[in-house]
Amino acid sequence: MSSARDEILARVRAALSDVPADEPAGAEPPRDYETSSPLSGEELTTRFCERVADYRANVFRTEEGAIPVAIRETLAAHGARRVAVPADLPDEWTAEIPEPVVDHPPLSPEDLDGVDGVLTGAALAIAETGTIVLDGGAQQGRRALSLVPDLHICVVRAESIVGSVPEAVEALTPGAQEGRPLTFISGPSATSDIELRRVEGVHGPRRLEVIVVA
Amino acid sequence: MSFEPAPFPVAARRELADSQLRVNLRRATTTIRTKRAAVVSELPDWERLREAGRRIKADAIRHLDEHLERLEESVTRAGGKVHWARDGAEAIEIVARVAREHGSDEVIKVKSLATDEIELNEGLAGRGIRAIETDLAELIIQLANDQSSHILVPAIHRNRAEIRELFRRELGVDELTDEPRELAEVARRYLRSKFLSVPVAVSGANFAVAETGAVGVVESEGNGRMCVTLPRALVSIVGIEKVLPRFRDLEVMLQLLPRSSTGERMNPYTSVWTGVTPGDGPQEFHLVLLDNGRTNVLADPIGRDALHCIRCSACLNVCPVYERTGGHAYRSIYPGPIGAILTPQLRGLEQAPTLPWASSLCGACYEVCPVKIDIPRLLVHLRGRVVREVESQGRPDPEAVAMRAFARILASPRRYRAAQRAGRIGQWPLARRGMIRKLPGPLAGWTAVRDMKPIPRQTFREWWEERR
Numbered sequence: 001m002s003s004a005r006d007e008i009l010a011r012v013r014a015a016l017s018d019v020p021a022d023e024p025a026g027a028e029p030p031r032d033y034e035t036s037s038p039l040s041g042e043e044l045t046t047r048f049c050e051r052v053a054d055y056r057a058n059v060f061r062t063e064e065g066a067i068p069v070a071i072r073e074t075l076a077a078h079g080a081r082r083v084a085v086p087a088d089l090p091d092e093w094t095a096e097i098p099e100p101v102v103d104h105p106p107l108s109p110e111d112l113d114g115v116d117g118v119l120t121g122a123a124l125a126i127a128e129t130g131t132i133v134l135d136g137g138a139q140q141g142r143r144a145l146s147l148v149p150d151l152h153i154c155v156v157r158a159e160s161i162v163g164s165v166p167e168a169v170e171a172l173t174p175g176a177q178e179g180r181p182l183t184f185i186s187g188p189s190a191t192s193d194i195e196l197r198r199v200e201g202v203h204g205p206r207r208l209e210v211i212v213v214a
Numbered sequence: 215m216s217f218e219p220a221p222f223p224v225a226a227r228r229e230l231a232d233s234q235l236r237v238n239l240r241r242a243t244t245t246i247r248t249k250r251a252a253v254v255s256e257l258p259d260w261e262r263l264r265e266a267g268r269r270i271k272a273d274a275i276r277h278l279d280e281h282l283e284r285l286e287e288s289v290t291r292a293g294g295k296v297h298w299a300r301d302g303a304e305a306i307e308i309v310a311r312v313a314r315e316h317g318s319d320e321v322i323k324v325k326s327l328a329t330d331e332i333e334l335n336e337g338l339a340g341r342g343i344r345a346i347e348t349d350l351a352e353l354i355i356q357l358a359n360d361q362s363s364h365i366l367v368p369a370i371h372r373n374r375a376e377i378r379e380l381f382r383r384e385l386g387v388d389e390l391t392d393e394p395r396e397l398a399e400v401a402r403r404y405l406r407s408k409f410l411s412v413p414v415a416v417s418g419a420n421f422a423v424a425e426t427g428a429v430g431v432v433e434s435e436g437n438g439r440m441c442v443t444l445p446r447a448l449v450s451i452v453g454i455e456k457v458l459p460r461f462r463d464l465e466v467m468l469q470l471l472p473r474s475s476t477g478e479r480m481n482p483y484t485s486v487w488t489g490v491t492p493g494d495g496p497q498e499f500h501l502v503l504l505d506n507g508r509t510n511v512l513a514d515p516i517g518r519d520a521l522h523c524i525r526c527s528a529c530l531n532v533c534p535v536y537e538r539t540g541g542h543a544y545r546s547i548y549p550g551p552i553g554a555i556l557t558p559q560l561r562g563l564e565q566a567p568t569l570p571w572a573s574s575l576c577g578a579c580y581e582v583c584p585v586k587i588d589i590p591r592l593l594v595h596l597r598g599r600v601v602r603e604v605e606s607q608g609r610p611d612p613e614a615v616a617m618r619a620f621a622r623i624l625a626s627p628r629r630y631r632a633a634q635r636a637g638r639i640g641q642w643p644l645a646r647r648g649m650i651r652k653l654p655g656p657l658a659g660w661t662a663v664r665d666m667k668p669i670p671r672q673t674f675r676e677w678w679e680e681r682r
Contacts, residue, residue: 004298008454008505012279015513025277026459029269033259033466051479106493109410109444129480142494143443143485147436148410169465176426176461179292181491184468184484189436192476193351193367194374194394195238196245202350202398203405204436204483 037128037163044127045158045214051130055187056200057208067155070211071119072096074153078207080116084149086141093119093155103145112144117151118205123175123182124160126168131186132156132210133168135175143181152205154185158214217361217545222568223663226535226543235371235540242370243531249477250528250582256479257469266466268586271522274457278512281424281457282503288427292489294499299451301506302332308502309334309416309449310341316413316447318343322405324431324438325349326418327525328451328504330362330547331560334416345416346408348437350401357384363541363549365527366475371540405437415441415496419452420524421467422501425460429501430486432471442485447498454503455521467524470584474526507560516595520555522585529579529589535572544569551579555592563596567604570596571663612656637669644668 039047049059062070071093075083083097087104094100101107101115112118121139122132132154134140139155146152162168172182189204200206220228229235254260274281286296299305313321321338323329323345335345335356347356351369355362358380362368369377374392381387381400390396420432429450431438442448458467464486472481490499512518530536530550541549546557546566554573558566570593579589601611623633644650645668653661660666 004300004304007300008298008503008509009279009282011505011509012282012454012512015509015518016276016278018515019276023276025273025280027269027273029266029273029463029466030262031266033262033266034257035465054479055482113406113410126480131480136491136494143439144495147439147443165469166465169462169468173461176428176486176488179427179488179491181488181494182428182484182486183439184480184486186478186480186482188482189434190482191350191398191435193349193354193369194377194397196242196367196370197394199395199398202402202435202437203348203409203440 033166034164035166037167039127039163042214044161044163045212047127047163048125048130048156048161049210049212051127052132052187052210053130055130055190055208057187057210060209060211061214062211063214067211067213068092068096071153071155074209074211075117078117078151078209080151082115083153084112084115084118084145086120086139086145089119089121089139103141106142107145109144109148112148115149117153118146118149119153120146120155122154122156122160124162124168124171125156126163126165127161128164129186131168131184133172134183134185135172135180137175137180143183146183147204150205151207151209152185153209153211155211155213158212161212217542219545222543222545222566222572225545226539226572229539229543232540234373236538238371238373239537239540242364242367243537246366246477246531250474250531251477253473253477253479257473263466263469264584264586267470267524267584268522270458270463270466271524271585272519274459275455275512275518275521278454278457281459282454284424285422285427285457286503288424289422289429289489289499289501290427292427294427294489294501297500297502299502299504299506302334302337302504305332305451305502305504305506306334306337306341308500309414309451310338310343312447312449312498312500313338313343313414318413320344320346320408320412321414321416321449322346322348322408322412322441322445323352324415324417324433324441325352325368326416326451327365327547328418328453329416332451332504332506334451346405346412348405348408348441349433350398350435350437353401353405354380357381361542362547364530365525365548365550365552371542409437409440409444413446415445415448417441417448417450419450419456420471421458421464422452422456423458423461423463426488428461428486428488430464430484432468432481432484434476434482436483439483439485442487443495445496447500448496449500449502451502451504454505454508455523471524471526474528474582474584507562510562511556511559514559514599517555517559517592517599519587519592520552520559522587523552523556524585525552526584528582528584532578532582534574534576534578539572544572551589551593552587555589555596558596558600563600564604567600570600613659616657631675634669634673638671641668
């Protein structure tokens with residue numbers, strides 16, 4: 001029996017018989033599009049905050065020493081008490097949570113469904129598109145942790161904000177080559193499936209709070 | 215549920231009778247068009263991104279065999295299992311096998327055109343497995359036993375009142391208004407228990423990276439994240455044309471796709487995973503590489519450009535034909551301009567010979583296509599193929615005979631004048647209120663889809679002769 005694999009590859013090769021045999025595969029496309037953003041420093045942070053707010057997520061700007069206060073106020077604003085955290089979150093952050101629930105040993109999906117929210121860091125953020133990227137690295141935990149709870153509070157450090165999508169992809173490449181799972185988050189979950197009316201919040205966290213630390 | 219077959223002109227005429235549909239569609243397409251135009255104009259390098267996108271896809275397709283082998287190697291190295299499916303039945307069998315291995319008679323599904331194309335849900339049902347659609351629009355379509363009419367927003371033809379009735383009836387919710395927020399909330403409650411308990415998920419993919427084995431799903435609601443994260447096993451059914459050579463190519467596609475598709479700078483969620491990650495997400499990953507007619511498309515050196523499509527649906531939203539007929543008239547999961555070139559090639563020209571004519575060749579689709587597929591050129595190319603390979607089948611084709619006669623008339627001013635005079639006499643029983651709507655006999659084909667101006671009482675030449 002010829003396997004499906006062999007047959008499909010044979011069909012592909014037969015179909016491509018007009019392609020010159022010496023034409024190399026994987027030719028680089030022209031990359032004359034913008035690969036870096038003209039923005040820098042404070043401009044990046046400002047642009048990122050504006051773009052996140054466009055998605056109707058809340059943005060809270062603060063500085064290093066005031067992170068615990070920002071966390072406390074955000075939790076209070078949502079009345080969130082039982083909040084899940086990855087095991088490697090700084091103690092000063094976790095200390096602000098009335099009832100922290102550490103994802104170690106791993107919480108079941110039902111446990112995660114039962115908490116009021118989740119608090120994580122981020123791998124990086126993109127100013128141009130108002131996007132947060134998680135790659136399962138430090139202070140982020142596994143994917144289910146930041147997905148199942150209905151409120152996601154994410155701490156983004158200003159120095160991790162890049163200008164453009166190409167800059168983000170470049171920074172994420174080493175991790176991607178190791179096989180890290182990536183999640184790009186741009187605002188809370190949304191749907192426009194009914195009469196194209198945008199509704200924030202379907203299955204992913206319905207509320208996204210971003211604490212930007214300069 | 216599959217489409218009842220009908221040639222495009224017949225199906226389109228039926229859809230055109232539904233004025234509510236046209237109102238819904240015009241509002242919807244206008245909204246998305248405007249949003250797209252706004253976010254595209256923000257990027258000064260849009261045209262350069264489009265060209266890069268076109269070149270990336272062209273290389274992926276022209277060297278598809280090498281990229282697929284590399285993808286297989288990368289996914290396998292990362293702990294995934296790669297399957298190959300010649301057709302839909304083989305792909306469905308793979309999903310059924312995984313579900314059985316996990317002792318489950320249910321699978322949860324991410325919105326995926328490839329799985330709709332192979333009618334996965336019906337196939338699984340025949341094997342005793344229930345597929346649960348988790349995208350809101352797909353859920354609406356599934357509960358209503360309806361058909362998708364748009365690539366991005368499949369239930370675009372349904373209004374909120376209809377959806378409320380559907381949810382009341384099918385999900386047993388009594389107290390419900392037609393507020394979209396409330397309807398979305400009902401879907402959330404219904405699906406949450408499924409996300410938390412069903413052990414097998416099925417997805418498609420927007421791309422699969424040969425270099426690293428990364429597979430990605432671009433979405434809005436978070437149902438995609440749920441499906442690719444929570445179950446024990448994930449099966450992704452991916453058309454072979456979805457391969458991208460390098461991880462870096464994402465920097466182009468992640469800019470082109472959301473702006474062209476939903477008109478957002480970025481869609482709410484994009485998940486990218488590579489094989490299996492210990493302690494994070496499904497510990498079993500199956501990638502099914504699906505042919506199902508794609509190698510036939512590949513065999514046509516001009517037609518193969520249709521495989522560059524990244525399924526953004528921008529071409530639907532700008533198409534004057536789609537805006538009036540809606541998606542159902544195309545009788546395919548791929549409607550609109552891209553469907554008119556993809557469906558006949560995937561299924562065989564004889565299965566959908568009228569679709570390449572479902573266009574005025576205005577070119578708006580080419581202008582918005584994020585990977586610059588020259589859809590009008592492909593439409594004309596496929597029209598030629600249909601005439602040569604399907605309609606004439608060796609016999610002289612009446613249109614070609616008529617065109618040859620017409621060419622002889624146009625070649626001589628004397629013959630042209632004689633023909634005008636003869637035509638003016640011959641047309642009088644046909645012209646009504648300044649239009650010819652129906653020609654007799656073998657010429658009827660010409661007026662079946664278009665009206666014709668009659669020859670005027672006096673031509674310019676005659677007018678000039680009189681005044682000289």
